[in-house]
Amino acid sequence: MDKIAVIVVAGDAIGSAVGRRFARGGYTVCLVRRSVEKAAPHIAAIEAAGGRAHAFACDARDETAVTTLFETIERDVGPIEICLFNAGANTQAGALETSGKLFQQVWQLACFAGFVTGREAARHMLPRGRGTILFTGATASLRGGPGFAAFASAKAGLRAVAQSLARELGPKGLHVAHLVIDGGVDSPAIHQRRRARLGPDAPPPEAGSLIALDTVAEAYWTLHNQPRDGWTFELDIRPSVETW
DSSP: OOEEEEEESOOTTHHHHHHHHHHHTTEEEEEEESOHHHHHHHHHHHHHTTOEEEEEEOOTTOHHHHHHHHHHHHHHTOOEEEEEEOOOOOOOOOGGGOOHHHHHHHHIIIIIHHHHHHHHHHHHHGGGTOEEEEEEEEGGGTOOOTTOHHHHHHHHHHHHHHHHHHHHHGGGTEEEEEEEEOSOBSSHHHHHHHHHHHOTTOOOOOTTSSBOHHHHHHHHHHHHTOOGGGOOSEEEEOOTTOOO
């Protein structure tokens, strides 16, 4: 029977990289994002390398849709062994410019959707007594900063959700872990933001100042494969030059 890895909010950076890593490890990967079309190139890359992958459309903020998603994967693909919740929702705005609507939108994607995803993954894993549920965190999971009231509160909330699930589900055989990405990742989106901030003629980033996507993906792989007598709840990774 296939081993199934589900990545909810499988974007073009961390989500797709984790998908490729688990596919290399023998898992059938389910990439979940709002647009199946945007997942197509990542599915093609996994299949071209000899892996197995499926794309599913789902808005992770929609509780009913997430419930249906997990039921569909369990029925049509196989039993889920690993689930990663990978929503970013990185939003920067001054406190006076942050509307209630924006604050709620960030919370819904970065925190509420994570709870629903973790709950539904656990619902299917618990009867089997095994499984891994992972959450992508950020620097903002641990501390707030100017302009990040919405994002930091949502990410800190997600960390608390993950910690609560870990304490509740660990004794029942489920490994729940939270990964703090404390630094920029080497991805097109990060480079685009950097050019927008510094201008098109800005020098390239200092060597080693961004985290390689394969490095992040390997960290998730390592967490999933830890033995039960040595589970990690929280792992933080950052470039050696990052101030922390």
